[in-house]
Amino acid sequence: MTTTLPDPTKPMKIGTRGSPLALAQAYETRDRLAAAFDLPEAAFEVVVIKTTGDDRAMIAADRPLKEIGNKGLFTREIEDQLLNGEIDIAVHSMKDMPTEQPPGLTLDCYLPREDSRDAFVALEMTAISQLPEGAVVGTSSLRRKAQLLYRRPDLKVVEFRGNVQTRLGKLRDGVAEATFLAMAGLTRLGMLDEVPHGAIGPDDMLPALAQGAIGIERRSHDTNTAEMLGAIHDDVTAHRLAAERSFLATLDGSCETPIAGLAEIDGDTLRLRGEILRTDGSESLSGEISGPVSEGADLGRALAQRLLSRAGPDFFDWG
Numbered sequence: 445m446t447t448t449l450p451d452p453t454k455p456m457k458i459g460t461r462g463s464p465l466a467l468a469q470a471y472e473t474r475d476r477l478a479a480a481f482d483l484p485e486a487a488f489e490v491v492v493i494k495t496t497g498d499d500r501a502m503i504a505a506d507r508p509l510k511e512i513g514n515k516g517l518f519t520r521e522i523e524d525q526l527l528n529g530e531i532d533i534a535v536h537s538m539k540d541m542p543t544e545q546p547p548g549l550t551l552d553c554y555l556p557r558e559d560s561r562d563a564f565v566a567l568e569m570t571a572i573s574q575l576p577e578g579a580v581v582g583t584s585s586l587r588r589k590a591q592l593l594y595r596r597p598d599l600k601v602v603e604f605r606g607n608v609q610t611r612l613g614k615l616r617d618g619v620a621e622a623t624f625l626a627m628a629g630l631t632r633l634g635m636l637d638e639v640p641h642g643a644i645g646p647d648d649m650l651p652a653l654a655q656g657a658i659g660i661e662r663r664s665h666d667t668n669t670a671e672m673l674g675a676i677h678d679d680v681t682a683h684r685l686a687a688e689r690s691f692l693a694t695l696d697g698s699c700e701t702p703i704a705g706l707a708e709i710d711g712d713t714l715r716l717r718g719e720i721l722r723t724d725g726s727e728s729l730s731g732e733i734s735g736p737v738s739e740g741a742d743l744g745r746a747l748a749q750r751l752l753s754r755a756g757p758d759f760f761d762w763g
């Protein structure tokens with residue numbers, strides 16, 4: 445395929461956070477674009493942008509994410525640079541993306557989705573069921589905490605953040621006996637072999653909506669870039685995310701609310717499973733819906749409304 449870069453005299457600027465996982469996602473995007481258009485690496489520049497979510501003081505290790513108010517926490521500064529024209533595209537983990545984009549920006553390009561499952565990470569165990577009575581588990585995810593306590597009310601959950609090495613260090617130091625990571629993150633970092641883990645299938649625990657998917661955002665009027673992104677866009681991922689993100693949007697959730705779900709496609713049929721929980725894990729409501737692949741967004745809304753109608757008036761009192 446041939447294309448003109450937004451400005452053929454300058455590299456196309458790919459904006460991303462600076463974490464190892466974010467960089468791996470940006471390089472994957474660059475490599476797919478380079479391959480699709482037979483361009484050299486030098487035709488692209490990866491631009492690292494610091495976000496509020498990367499600010500260590502803001503995100504003190506023991507401060508729960510929900511206190512900080514996380515909608516857009518990892519995206520706002522990147523979107524500002526995109527609107528300013530400092531970068532041409534922004535690469536995001538879809539699981540961290542608010543369900544609506546700011547005016548002027550469009551997010552409709554998805555790379556083929558990686559493994560959507562969670563990984564149970566522990567030094568000598570491979571599944572939640574192996575945790576001894578009363579064990580301590582580290583996670584900062586409200587969803588994982590609620591799902592875990594719903595299954596195992598005997599466990600104790602402590603705040604746990606940091607990169608993969610930091611977390612493994614904490615396990616070795618005995619801060620917790622186990623933690624969770626996304627399989628997609630471990631895979632993209634090439635760390636599946638060095639991190640002891642067991643994959644958690646969706647029948648045992650549903651992942652976060654959009655987990656494992658990368659989305660690429662652009663300026664809405666930048667038709668040249670839109671055309672380029674079309675070459676690396678994955679339609680199957682888009683259909684799955686249409687269902688998952690409309691489910692999430694109807695529940696008005698974000699990555700840090702106890703909502704889980706997964707859409708899968710078999711032939712012409714899309715099957716969406718979803719779960720909402722109380723933060724303390726005392727109650728869980730789950731359900732599923734199936735229908736034509738092309739009606740994913742309607743299915744997501746319908747499943748969300750079904751769960752909402754079953755939830756008591758104070759179910760969403762997430763404090």
Ligand SMILES: NCc1[nH]cc(CCC(=O)O)c1CC(=O)O
Pocket residue numbers: 537538539540624625626628629654655656657658699
């Ligand atoms: N909320 C942080 C975050 N956002 C995306 C991923 C992993 C990669 C992905 O799900 O695409 C992670 C870390 C984790 O959950 O282990």
